[in-house]
Amino acid sequence: MGLITREQESCTQELRRLVGKGGYAGAMLTLRDGRPFAQEVRRDVDSGKFAAMSSSLVALGDTVLRELSAGALDHVLVDGAGGKLVITKAPDCSGMLILAVLTLGDMRLGLALGQVEACAVLISDILRPRLAANRD
Amino acid sequence: MLDLLNEVGEETSAATEAMPPVEPSSAGERQRLRHWPLGFESWPAAWIRVLAALSGSALDARELAERCDIAPAEVSRCLNALRALDALDRPEAARPAPAADSGWRLIFHLVGRKLGFRT
């Protein structure tokens, strides 16, 4: 694939900035086949499992919407008593990278969706040039 | 295909009929499968039922005949073949797993009829 450590470090910094805003338990940038790429998560979170589960949820979301002829996936939301899991694809990256963010219990959903989307755009800005170069 | 299986079954039965019968002292011993023999697909259907039974449960010859609905002599021939392949274990304190209930038999029948099971 050719994404190198510099991009990973830049992405990690964006995830750190997002989590540092408050209200988040962790953020993971995952390759579409379930392998971790960059992360900022609590020590008790199994990052490998978090990455794999996030990619599975996106794959299932894509499949369900396709089967129902309901258009492209925007994001996946899993709303729990102790937090919300928001998962979206980094735009313009050919679906290769998935951003998964776990909020704390009292985080407002609207705020989380907006901040996660903004983070995804910043990550896309970091990675798009490298991905385009790899394709050429 | 069925004719071929029957032919192989007759050959296998003829070969194993020449083997000594199951020893009386081992007839009541419960045994279970250590491994499925390679090439078991050419064995008679009745012997495959014995393999299936022993894959999940430790049973003696009488219990096998009853559970698999097969003549005791046929069970003995199959066990001889398995013994020759060192494919049996004698677990200590072996107890047979319970037979399936009648509700399960209906499910087996429905799926078997739909997919076309041969047994």
Place this chain on the structure above:
Amino acid sequence: MRTSAKLAFIGDPNAGKSTCIAAISDIPPVVTDVGCTDDLADVKQTTTAALDYGEVGLGEQGRLLLYGLPCQARFRFMFDVIREGLLGIVLLVDASAPHGLRGLEETLETYVRELREFPFVLAPNKSPGADDALKSRCLDLLRGHRLVAPICTVDARRKADIVRLAELIFLMLDLGGRAPASGDLVWA
């Protein structure tokens, strides 16, 4: 707890899980493939990231659900998603893979507990021909993990071959004392 009845198909990304399900499913399989990003992409462009789905209709009596699962260790949690009502497992092996049985070794390591818990059949697919040596090596791997299962070469495209695998699982359930109590199953 009442639940629905399922068969699981597990194996390497190129082993033929979706093909197996398609061979016996009454509906076109639902597939959740995504593009590979590791060196697996040299072998196959896509891999299952969640699960494949098919079903066998039984009329008014319900359906038997078919699931294809990824074998990579990172997706092991998917097994728990389909565990309830699972009857047995078809473990597929790509017999034509250049890396030999490395994928099978990894799958056995990942799923050894589940393979002891449920009856399963080991099915080399895409065998080039005489495969006694391959099946012997498969048997050695099973015995190394103290697993007991029939080894059946298949062509995953052939319905009769996949039916035979299902029949072996059902026989092991029926005669091996591993059938669920029928009251625990509800047909979806």
